[in-house]
Amino acid sequence: DSGVTQTPKHLITATGQRVTLRCSPRSGDLSVYWYQQSLDQGLQFLIQYYNGEERAKGNILERFSAQQFPDLHSELNLSSLELGDSALYFCASSPTWGRNTEAFFGQGTRLTVV
Amino acid sequence: GDSVTQMEGPVTLSEEAFLTINCTYTATGYPSLFWYVQYPGEGLQLLLKATKADDKGSNKGFEATYRKETTSFHLEKGSVQVSDSAVYFCALSSRNQFYFGTGTSLTVIP
Numbered sequence: 166d167s168g169v170t171q172t173p174k175h176l177i178t179a180t181g182q183r184v185t186l187r188c189s190p191r192s193g194d195l196s197v198y199w200y201q202q203s204l205d206q207g208l209q210f211l212i213q214y215y216n217g218e219e220r221a222k223g224n225i226l227e228r229f230s231a232q233q234f235p236d237l238h239s240e241l242n243l244s245s246l247e248l249g250d251s252a253l254y255f256c257a258s259s260p261t262w263g264r265n266t267e268a269f270f271g272q273g274t275r276l277t278v279v
Numbered sequence: 280g281d282s283v284t285q286m287e288g289p290v291t292l293s294e295e296a297f298l299t300i301n302c303t304y305t306a307t308g309y310p311s312l313f314w315y316v317q318y319p320g321e322g323l324q325l326l327l328k329a330t331k332a333d334d335k336g337s338n339k340g341f342e343a344t345y346r347k348e349t350t351s352f353h354l355e356k357g358s359v360q361v362s363d364s365a366v367y368f369c370a371l372s373s374r375n376q377f378y379f380g381t382g383t384s385l386t387v388i389p
Binding site for chain 2: 167169198200207208210213221223255257263265266267268269270271272273
């Protein structure tokens with residue numbers, strides 16, 4: 166158990182809908198990362214927050230947004246969902262950020278868009 | 280930009296065979312390097328890491344050495360087991376991002 170909690174574990178929704186994925190980082194970790202893992206794209210970095218502030222942005226679509234709250238949990242919002250958004254979404258956390266930091270991953274949320 | 284290139288899979292080995300999964304990287308500055316493992320239905324778990332040149336990371340019989348001259352961090356294990364079947368990801372950490380390779384699927388058959 167990495168200490169990173171993601172909910173829900175599975176989500177099935179229809180095209181055009183909006184969903185929210187939740188992540189609770191390890192106790193004491195200030196950084197949260199979101200990744201999308203699909204069969205054809207591998208593990209894609211979406212966005213990183215550190216202590217409530219956005220630190221880095223990757224290949225995140227405009228239909229997607231995220232935030233980190235004062236209690237350090239994070240939410241990833243996916244809207245106007247398309248079939249191609251079906252994937253595993255991982256959250257990871259780390260104590261800080263920078264080159265010596267290792268990330269701890271949650272179990273992921275499997276999103277299926279039908 | 281920074282990136283990681285990882286050996287394509289899938290890889291199938293017999294139990295007790297020697298494993299090598301190649302990983303090379305491109306980075307400005309001095310990144311830290313990692314191997315993560317993903318077992319079926321689970322998230323990624325840190326397997327080992329190295330933070331500077333010539334460091335050797337090791338865990339559970341797996342080893343990888345940070346080679347700055349060849350910009351490589353190849354994963355090795357002398358004798359694989361069926362329980363090692365998983366997807367292995369090479370990654371680097373620099374500035375405030377992690378960069379992952381595409382993953383190499385390993386299947387070990389009895």
